[in-house]
Amino acid sequence: MALENATVMKxxxxxxxxxxxxxxxxxxxQEYMADxxxxxLVDQFAREVDCVTIIAGEQLYMIPETRLSPFHMNNEVIKRTYLRANAVNADLYLMYVSIIVLIGAFYDSYQTMEPTRSFIQLDxxxxxxxERIRMLKRYPETELREMEKEFSYNWTSLIDKWSAMDDIKETASRQSGNTISRVSFMDxxxxxxxxxxxxxxxGNQEITLTEKAKVVVQRYFMELEYNRGILEFLYQFDPSEEEASRHAGDI
Incomplete structure (x- = not known):
């Protein structure tokens, strides 16, 4: 039975x-849920552009599911809009790893489906x-190179990029400039x-996950198909084991 024109247009x-x-x-x-x-139709239209719809709280979102989607934000746009003018791919992938670590902090290292904390401070x-990058530094360089092939992440360049950043907590005025630091990068x-x-x-340098983030995490971050084992790789070491690896040195 053909759909009425009014339904299609809505x-x-x-x-x-x-x-x-x-x-x-x-x-x-409410209209979306009731009809x-x-x-x-809305879900079908979204799939045609490689997107999915998700409900979070009292809002309906459409998010790109693959890089083929015309709504996918490409790397150059992210670097140009949110990172430094001369940002390179290592900056971008360090951003991705930082986001993975953030999610891990809320979800008990990916062992739970619901957040285990309410907020986290930037520090x-x-x-x-x-801590996670120090864990990466424990690996011999040859092993890191092999894992780069498996995960398509240049772990060595991420370590070098983070190590090169200033570890000094800057004042607000300095953060507004071009000084490269861990604090300003995380901001x-x-x-x-x-x-x-x-x-x-x-407030108070604290952030909390939105309902949208919680739905995305439950739907995608926990799935091996989407995270490609990167989450398990980053969290295979417990921080308490770090005492045994002091020879790796502080980053």
């Missing part, structure tokens, strides 16, 4: 708003990234996540 208008803003609010979400035919998040990652509505800034 679904298309909803999809158009999702395509423009990536989100629609409570009123349209099976509209919901099916603690920075320290956790440092750039924080701003990216806020812009993508994945974290909220709650």
């Amino acid at each position: 679904a298309f208008r909803m999809y158009s708003l999702l395509a423009r803003d990536s989100v629609v609010n409570k009123g349209l979400l 099976d035919e509209v919901r099916g 603690e998040w920075t320290a956790l990234v440092n 750039s990652v924080r701003r990216f996540l806020i812009a993508q509505e994945l974290v909220s800034d709650i």
Whole structure:
């Protein structure tokens, strides 16, 4: 049975708003949930552009599922918009690793489906990234090179990039300049996540996960198909074991 034109147009208008803003609010979400035919069409339109729809709180989001999606934010845009003007791929992948570590901090190293904490401070998040990169430094260079082939991450360049950053906690005025530091880099990652509505800034250098982030984590981050084993790789060492590897030195 052919769908009525009014139903098709209602679904298309909803999809158009999702395509423009990536989100629609409570009123349209209720229409989406109440009408099976509209919901099916909106989801079908999203799939045609390699996107999926997710419901988080009282909002409906459309997010790209693959790099083939025209809504996927490419690496150059991310570097140009959120990182330094001369950022390279190592900066970008360090951002990705920092985000993985952030999610791990909320989800007990990927062993739970619900967050185990309410918020995290920027300083603690920075320290956790440092901890994970110290774990990477434990590997002999030959092993790292082999794992780079497996995970498509240049772990050696990430270690070098992080090691080259200033570890001094800067003043607010210095952070606003071009000084390269771990603090300012992590703040750039924080701003990216806020812009993508994945974290909220709650003040005092503290952030919390949004409902959108929780749904994305449950739906994708926990799936080996999507994380390609990177999460297990980063968390295979317990921080308490670090005492046995002091010979690796501090980064």
